[in-house]
Amino acid sequence: MSLRIDQDHSRFRNIVRGRIRQNLRKYISKGELLGRQGKDIVSIPIPHIDIPKLRFGDKQQGGVAQGDGEPGDALSGSPQDGDGPGKAGDQAGDHPLEVELTLDELADILGEELELPNIENKGKSAIVDKKDRYVGVRNVGPNSLRHFKRTFRSALRRQIALGAYDPKRPVIIPTRDDMRYKSWKTEEEPVANAVIIYMMDVSGSMGDEQKEIVRIESFWIDTWLRKQYKDITTRFIIHDAAAREVDRNTFFRTRESGGTMISSAYRLAADMIERDYPSAQWNIYPFHFSDGDNWSVDDTLLCVDILKKLLLPASNVFCYGQVDSPYGSGQFIKDLKEHFSDDEQLITSEINDRDAIVGSIREFLGKGK
């Protein structure tokens, strides 16, 4: 059943998306977007637009309440701002709502909040799906597909042409020849395949907090790309001075010490792509996270070489995320920016703390590739 409110609702959604009314957008207050997997709680931001009015400033006005405590004691929780007592009661406050959601819903919310475009996949695929679509009309067919309007029209036309049509008694009787039926065509649709290759630096300088950031970020990237592609494969590579492929669990738990040779991971990824994912048929998303400390300048040049020759031509987009660590020099991102300054296929992003995750996801996925 469609509700009257749907019109107002879609209008509001459009304002939130910014299609109309830029001037209202600055009043959209957003909650936080904190994602955790599994049992943990996700807080969902519900966009809200305040209509500016003459009101008292937030912290100007106190209020009255009931309960225990001595003068000078802090109030737990923050009181309603500025609304006075008029609003209390039957409605929940404006605090972010915390609930559990399915991954699919999460992806929707993420896409909506970050205004992520849907991805245009390459559409080159090994697997082809068949689909029937009604496209035309023909003279024969089963009665269940009878096209009533067209049938009526041709009958009417015939009767008028014959002079058998009487406007005073407009009875139309279709004959066998007047019958029209819907006809269909079978179309072949390519099915998109996608693979994400996560690479992470696990050298000594990557601490637990850095890994946590990578974990949260990769969770959201996974969530979003899974929404975009039906079947998606994920592969994980960790590296210090040498690279190896691991499973998801190991990827997030391993801690090695020692040096960093980023080229080792890139080489492994390139081999993996060549062996398992021919780029003509796959949408390939390599993500690499590190603290930006590479072993030597030579190795960095080697990385650039692999990227240019092997990885970039094969991938939809190559993303490099640099987390801030107390030990890393953070040089690698600068080198990449220097070598690929005008290449849209390589996206870099600095993730300094957890708050920066949202922005970084938007940078990686905001281009719709």
Add this chain to the structure above:
Amino acid sequence: MAQFALKTALPNYLRDEQKRIEGFVRNVGLDVFPTIFEVLSYDQMNEIAAYGGFPTRYPHWRWGMEYERLSKSHEYGLSKIYELVINNNPAIAYLLEGNGLVDQKLVMAHVYAHVDFFKNNFCFRMTSQGRDPKSGADLRKWIDTMANHGAIIRKWANRIGLETVEQFIDACLSLENLIDPQKPFLPKEASPTSSEEEEPPETPEVPLLRVDREYMESFINPEEFVESQKKKLADEAERAQCFPAEPQRDVLGFLLENAPLQRWERECLAVIRTEAYYFLPQMQTKIMNEGWASYWHSRLMTENICDASEIVDYADRCASVLATSPGQLNPYKLGIELFRHIEDRWNRGQFGKEWDDCEDWDLRRHWDRRTGLGREKIFEVRALYNDVTFIDEYLTEDFVFDQKMYSFGYNQRNDRWEIESRTFQDVKSQLLTSLTNAGNPIISVIDANHGNRSELLLEHTHQGADLRLDWAKEVVKALSRVWTRPVEIHTIVDEKPTALRFDGKDHSQKAL
């Protein structure tokens, strides 16, 4: 409307309950409009709640926003709308389909008390649309009025575009709270067209105090006093040249009458203003209204309606309605306790001069004259007070102590909200301050020809709290959209008199 009319009829078992409850309601002396209950599914409920209780409103995005919030929090199980009742004759109330029988009965009892309040409280008299010529019944056809408003705005949206109309409405909504709560009770102003204005005397006499003995003249009317009276006269004469002659708090009304509006703009603004005045009494009587409804649902449920098996369920619901939390005033709780307090006092004769003068604590505690006037008194209170006068008159020191009331404020030094005081005077004045003018700043139109450039000048009567500045600037902009000329508002920012101005292009803020 058809979809609602078809599906929302009350099932038989609820209709029987309604009949029973209405009987109890009339027995205890509540005086109600005929009341129609409708049963709604949760999404219909969310829709109607988003529209503020009315099935048809004018098109606007903020209903959609409210709907999204309500339906999301419903889907996620965070909140549920229990009661929704409209001040209309007949009153309309909605029940949520699938609620338990105890809940439905509770809502009905609660709703009937609200309806009694709508009908009898003096604040709500301004929502009356006249008397039925035949039956003499109080006409309140607000469902129709709101639907008409919808038709007006849709008409203009179709003619000149939804975008244009909606932007204008957004501007009007920014001004929605700039109305005068006293306006409906003031005598109608004489129409300015009356030509037989009395000529003011050439030199008006300086009003001095009466002196019977000549030698007292210089003591009773000293030089300075005479001077100040003269100056006052001169000021008044100067003011009389101004338009408006008196500061106007009904800013919306002033704009409606005097702003150079096109017809569609005038009609839209009138809609916003009418609706603002319609909702005003509900804001002025939140504590009393909810308190009254809670008082009666609690009495009726426990004394008449519930059977033994239902009482625990009822108590559970009632407790969650009356729960208090730090830093948030629960109007249901404060209202019901205050009504009970008043009833108790008048039952025991705790009023009058003798009571006020008595300072013996022990005597006061056990004071009981068996006057039994409680019931009568609370019915009188529900008719003659609004939240401000209710608190002002009946909040007592004992009550503040018993109810553990405190005032709180923001402590800049500790960067947190803190309990400030538990003394009676502090609590009472804080409470009254936040209720005054329904929690809105007092704004009036001072001069419509400011600087002799037909600019609009408004003034914020500062009572201790500053305005929220970023919003105030937007409001000044909205005002200049309606007034079509630069607008300035005088207020106080950080203890400095300040003028906020929008000249059609830029905002400016300067100290006065």
